[in-house]
Amino acid sequence: MTDQAQLLPGTLDLLILRAVSLGPLHGYGILLRIGQISGNALLIEQGALYPGLFRLVRQGLLKADWGTSDNNRRAKFYELTAAGRKRLREETESWNRLAGAIASALSPQPEEA
């Protein structure tokens, strides 16, 4: 657990959108899914998820509905709206561009070798 990375600001929303893009999930499920798709490499405090979720609902990127979980408990399930799906696509592209640029900037340059 100790080698988990701190989340960059602003990336939690992207992760939530990504997690939910695979199908409706409740809050705890989203957390598990993020752990699963990131190989448990990211440190997210559990409660910190919720302000993000509410914010995304308010922005119209997610919609929420009460339902019953596999554990047979009442839970609020989130899924992407059309706007959310579009936003996820855009954010993913721009993140990839940024990550590529940072990566290439940090990669060993010829004169260093």
Add this chain to the structure above:
Amino acid sequence: MKTLDSFRLDIAALFHREHMRSEMDEELSSHIQHRADDLERSGLPRLEAERRARIEFGGREKYKEEIHQSTGGNLLASVLQDIRFALRVLRKSPGFTIAAVLTLALAIGANAVVFSVMNAFVLRPLDVPHAESLYALQHGDEASGYESYADYLDLRDRNRTFESLLAYNATQLGLDDGKDPSSVWVLEASGNYFDTLGLKPYLGNFFHSADEHGPNSAPYIVLTYDYWHTHFQDDHGVVGRVVRLNKHPFTILGVGPRGYNGTLLFFNPEIFIPIVEHPLFGGEDLNTRSAHWVFELMGHLKPGVTPALAIADLNSIGGQLEKAYPKDERKMTFVLARPNLYGDYLGRPVMAFLAGLMLLAGLILLAACANLGSLFAARAADRSREVALRLALGSSRKRILRGLFTEALLISLAGGCLGLAGSVMLLSALSAWRPFPRWPIHIGVNPDATVYAVAVLLALVSGLLFGAVPVRQVLRTNPYEVVKAGSNSRSGRRFTLRDVLLVVQIAICAVLVTSSMVAVRGLARSLHAGFGFDTQNILLAETDLGMADYSTDRVPAMQKRMVEALAALPGVESVGFANGLPMGDDAGNSDIFTDNTTDLKPANAVINAWAYSVSPEYFRAAGTALLAGRAFTWQDDKNAPRVAVVNGVFARKFFGSETSALGRLFKIKDGTRIQVVGIAEDGKYGSVSEEPKAAMFLPILQSPSRSTQLVVRSKRDPQLLGAAMRNALRQLDTGLPVLIEPREGPMGVMLFGPRMATISLGVLGIMGGMLSITGIFGMATYSVSKRLKELGIRIALGAKRKEVLQAALGRPLKLLVLGSAAGLLLGLLATRVLSYIVYQATPRDPLVLFGVVLAMSMLGLIATWIPAQRALSVNPLVLLRED
């Protein structure tokens, strides 16, 4: 769409805050339970698993707060927060708040009242379908619409530009429905009247063109809804019933639409009868082309016809008629007018007056805004320390400005609502008011949605206006400087925005005070102008023998009996009568020709004179002095030579001088030669503001009339005398409707305009005065409180009272003088405009000038009294100890 959605969520958030909170709780608990389930599966006991899950989750309250914030960039909530804060601030200074709200309530109320009247008089169209294409015919050379019936028929049938043309005339008849005979106002309407206007009956039927078959062929009545409601108690069985009009049987056909009160705004007739019945009641013959008795013609233009085209059409018909009947027709040219207020006759002066009033009311509002603006600026300066602290603590300037505007808007809306409530009360009183008991005049000026919208808009605009005054001040605030230096920092000696606002406001108020004084002086003068008759110790009994169907030969005997009966009452000095009274209605005009004129067409007339048929005693009873010659006797009857008493203007204009007129002859339209036997004093006949007019009096026996206006001179108590008179007349004929009123009664109509003008200008002047008091007071109080410490030091160093006062109040007083001078100048210029409305409004009246100066200095004295006392009572010891 998105903003709308988020707004919806805002509202949902507001109203479902509790619900949301519990939902959020449930969601977070659900998360913890799910985590606990997982932990339990990995082997922990349930209790331990739940404890661990809660710890892992982190600070639950903290996250809840974060959630609130993430959803709570909630605009609505923050606006509510602003409002709550503003209310708290305003509550802390109730004096300021109340003064500001009242100031604005007065100003907005005044505007709402004036606008409402304007709306009802001018802006709102007549309440008939397609009012936009409805026009009234008006003479090209005069703002009136009288036509003869024969001309109406020609205009109606020959024009190609109107859908159809209706005609109507108003008159008063006695209606007897078997119970109490009463006099009613009647609209004599052409057969096509209701069809032209596109009205549908509420009950029964209307009469139509097809019902007219020449004179007196259509004895039908249509009741107005209101008359049916009040006199027939909504009786649906009224259709088909026969009632008597001046003793003639008429059948009730139906009831007009609800709320329809005739074609003339504010003149509400009670019944409609076909205009072809006019001769039945002793009216003019329908074929007489020279008798222009039909009140007004109007109609809808055909689609696509412009007013200009219609005017050309009418003028060409007029030209043909002039050629065909040169003896009877005056110049026949036409213009079209909006029907509401009898075309331009009333419409134009009323419009001009209301526009002027609206302008003044707007000035009041502007003055109030300037007033509040300077108060707000002063407050902002006082609060500069608070503002600085808030800025230093990280509040944004935007947020602080928002707070200030919220305060301004709250005050303006409160003021607006209060003002509107006041004006609604005033207006409903005005609407219920019947200014002239003898005329069916209703002033329906109840406010409608437009008025409310305008008032709220005015409130908002003025709130933004005076709220914007301190903006620059806040933007310039440097928190560091202010906190360091304390609140004593003074902005130099130059004129500040506040000073300018105060001068502007005082100038506006001085304009208002000047105009109201000019108006009051004008009215006072017009009331003391020589009327040419007495208004004191006179009681009138007005009746029309036609209403009880007296035949012409029975009229003189009845009139004599009435005079005798009234003269026999105790305390009565003399009794005369006339067919109509100066400054009353019912009087006629006559063209006057020289004795040797043979072609008696209107164009050859030398003058036009008011004509009254009077009894021998009339001059004594009315108090009209004879300057020369004799009054009439009962011997001046049908068999005697025709004689007349003329007034001074008549004599001078027609014969050159008063002395040369006696014994001379003149001719009237029917060719009768009349000899002048007396000269009466000049007077007022049509209106108080008229130019001197020619008038003549004829013996009642030589030009008889059934209209009988008895003038009773007596010093007895009018109440008692009136009852006795009514009794005496009732004993002569129980079925004769009689109106008893003081001499001013019929004059009310003439004096109404000037009186209303004076009252409204007076009210605006008083409001202006009040506004300048609060303005100067605010300024003076502020300047004293700002310099309290300085004053204390001055007093401590031995300054005299005069010097202290000069230091404290010199500046506000200087501004007052400056503003008053500017206002007085503007006001004097404005009286040129006023003179159109108010009789004899002359600005070069020393009394007015003196009055304005006196009023403004009184206002200044009142407004600076309290601050001056405060400045003088400064105790330097207490004051210097404070900081």
